[in-house]
Amino acid sequence: MTSTTTAPQSATTAVALSGVTKVYGRGSNAVLALDGVSLDVAPGEFVCLVGASGCGKSTLLNLVAGLDRPSGGQIGIAGGANPGLMFQEPALFPWLTVDANVEVPLKLRGLPRAARRERVAELLRTVHLAEFGRKRPHELSGGMRQRVALARTLALDTPVLLMDEPFGALDAMTRDILHDELERIWSERQLSVLFVTHNVREAARLADRIILLSSRPGRIIYSTEVDIPRPRRIDSPEVAAIAAEVTERLRTEVGRHGQ
Amino acid sequence: MASDTLTSTARSDAEISGLDALEIAGREKEVSRGTRFWAATWPKLAALAIVIAAWQLVVLSGWKPPYSLPGPLVVGRELVTQAQGPQLWEGLVTTLRRAAVGYVFSVAVGLLLGLAVARSKVLRAAIGSMITALQTMPSIAWFPLAILLFELSEKAIFFVVVLGAAPSIANGVISGVDYVPPLLLRAGRNLGARGLNLYRYVIAPAALPAIIAGLKQGWAFSWRSLMAGELIVVGISQTSLGAQLTYSRELSDAPWLLSTMIVILVLGLVVDAAFGAADKAIRRRWGVLDQAGQ
Numbered sequence: 001m002t003s004t005t006t007a008p009q010s011a012t013t014a015v016a017l018s019g020v021t022k023v024y025g026r027g028s029n030a031v032l033a034l035d036g037v038s039l040d041v042a043p044g045e046f047v048c049l050v051g052a053s054g055c056g057k058s059t060l061l062n063l064v065a066g067l068d069r070p071s072g073g074q075i076g077i078a079g080g081a082n083p084g085l086m087f088q089e090p091a092l093f094p095w096l097t098v099d100a101n102v103e104v105p106l107k108l109r110g111l112p113r114a115a116r117r118e119r120v121a122e123l124l125r126t127v128h129l130a131e132f133g134r135k136r137p138h139e140l141s142g143g144m145r146q147r148v149a150l151a152r153t154l155a156l157d158t159p160v161l162l163m164d165e166p167f168g169a170l171d172a173m174t175r176d177i178l179h180d181e182l183e184r185i186w187s188e189r190q191l192s193v194l195f196v197t198h199n200v201r202e203a204a205r206l207a208d209r210i211i212l213l214s215s216r217p218g219r220i221i222y223s224t225e226v227d228i229p230r231p232r233r234i235d236s237p238e239v240a241a242i243a244a245e246v247t248e249r250l251r252t253e254v255g256r257h258g259q
Numbered sequence: 260m261a262s263d264t265l266t267s268t269a270r271s272d273a274e275i276s277g278l279d280a281l282e283i284a285g286r287e288k289e290v291s292r293g294t295r296f297w298a299a300t301w302p303k304l305a306a307l308a309i310v311i312a313a314w315q316l317v318v319l320s321g322w323k324p325p326y327s328l329p330g331p332l333v334v335g336r337e338l339v340t341q342a343q344g345p346q347l348w349e350g351l352v353t354t355l356r357r358a359a360v361g362y363v364f365s366v367a368v369g370l371l372l373g374l375a376v377a378r379s380k381v382l383r384a385a386i387g388s389m390i391t392a393l394q395t396m397p398s399i400a401w402f403p404l405a406i407l408l409f410e411l412s413e414k415a416i417f418f419v420v421v422l423g424a425a426p427s428i429a430n431g432v433i434s435g436v437d438y439v440p441p442l443l444l445r446a447g448r449n450l451g452a453r454g455l456n457l458y459r460y461v462i463a464p465a466a467l468p469a470i471i472a473g474l475k476q477g478w479a480f481s482w483r484s485l486m487a488g489e490l491i492v493v494g495i496s497q498t499s500l501g502a503q504l505t506y507s508r509e510l511s512d513a514p515w516l517l518s519t520m521i522v523i524l525v526l527g528l529v530v531d532a533a534f535g536a537a538d539k540a541i542r543r544r545w546g547v548l549d550q551a552g553q
Contacts, residue, residue, distance in 0.1 A: 082451065091442045091443060108460070128272065128276065
């Protein structure tokens with residue numbers, strides 16, 4: 001088995017996975033989490049990964065983010081850049097203000113102070129939190145914290161954004177607004193997004209392409225292009241139709257485990 | 260299509276600021292400084308008054324003769340007299356100097372030891388549980404050995420103070436590093452913090468509350484060890500607070516003895532309050548301070 005991280009072969013892919021396998025544990029306790037997942041994300045493409053529990057969605061994102069190594073297969077990121085990763089929790093540093101949180105990746109990249117300050121202000125404007133820079137994370141609402149986390153991830157200046165159910169813990173109204181926000185930022189910055197969710201409607205609302213993963217082991221079992229024009233609304237009939245189709249496939253997959 | 264996007268953006272801008280305003284409204288409660296000070300102070304004053312009253316009652320009951328248990332008024336007068344003479348202040352300076360030197364050295368040893376054990380699996384297996392065992396050893400039990408090694412000297416006191424305080428501080432560092440949330444570590448690594456930078460930007464600040472708790476406990480241990488040491492290792496030229504306790508007992512001077520004890524108690528409280536303030540400041544920054552429960 002080989003596991004390497006290289007730049008993808010062509011310039012038309014932002015993220016390239018080929019035959020990625022992940023095994024946890026050894027011997028008789030070994031669990032196959034991902035089995036031969038091959039997937040290309042084009043530059044500027046928004047891809048949603050959908051699957052039931054145990055499909056290895058989060059494992060896949062960790063591998064692409066470089067926080068874990070695949071047991072086999074290859075993962076390539078355009079330009080070899082470190083992709084930005086967002087979690088279901090904002091994962092902000094509670095000892096720092098909002099400003100200082102967004103500043104961390106800039107500091108780590110060695111930007112001078114004046115440039116950092118300018119970038120932080122620009123990023124907070126992008127997520128509509130310009131007046132909240134001096135607050136601490138605990139003084140903000142869940143949706144606001146997740147926007148700070150988005151600004152902090154954008155500060156990495158990477159073209160690839162990985163999101164692990166980032167809106168899963170938010171109420172419906174806040175989630176709708178953040179969908180609009182993410183869509184705007186994604187199109188303004190021409191990001192490539194790999195977005196994991198178990199919410200099929202959310203996937204249909206956001207994605208250019210929805211990919212369905214099977215559970216135990218995680219394999220790609222279905223893929224569909226979503227060509228509904230943007231901006232979309234989560235309650236539109238077109239989104240509902242796509243969601244219904246994906247849900248049907250997901251149910252079949254879940255039912256397979258009940259037999 | 261373009262105008263559609265524009266209206267949608269304007270709508271969502273208004274919605275965002277509206278929602279933000281609603282969600283964080285009512286979170287900030289302003290209480291005046293005076294009110295807060297009074298709320299924190301009156302229970303302490305009341306408790307002090309109750310203790311003094313109970314003391315006076317015991318004295319009045321005639322349980323012990325006044326030459327072994329004097330009343331608060333007598334002791335208070337003695338305290339004022341002591342404060343006017345040089346002896347108390349010289350003792351205070353001697354004791355505080357020893358405490359400071361011993362504590363600073365303990366902090367250095369404790370931080371280094373804690374960091375080393377937290378980082379290295381081998382070291383942890385080797386001496387991790389030994390540090391906890393050291394902590395449970397009553398400091399007074401070290402003195403016979405310390406006196407054999409260093410005779411009746413300041414070095415013996417210093418030895419015991421460091422042995423008492425350093426393990427607590429090391430344990431604070433170890434548990435602080437152990438309990439850094441894995442999510443923050445992943446976030447830090449994704450943002451580009453590796454190696455030493457991960458310690459600087461994530462692990463050290465995340466472990467700070469536990470480190471402060473360790474420092475506080477280390478202080479309590481070193482203060483106790485110091486007092487025990489000064490009681491046992493008397494006869495060095497300087498009359499520390501501990502030596503004054505011994506002398507006052509030998510002279511059966513109960514008011515002097517009790518007033519010295521009060522000074523020792525107050526010193527302990529003041530340092531404890533400083534640690535408490537540091538801890539509270541951190542908890543306020545982190546947002547884990549219950550506003551209502553203050």
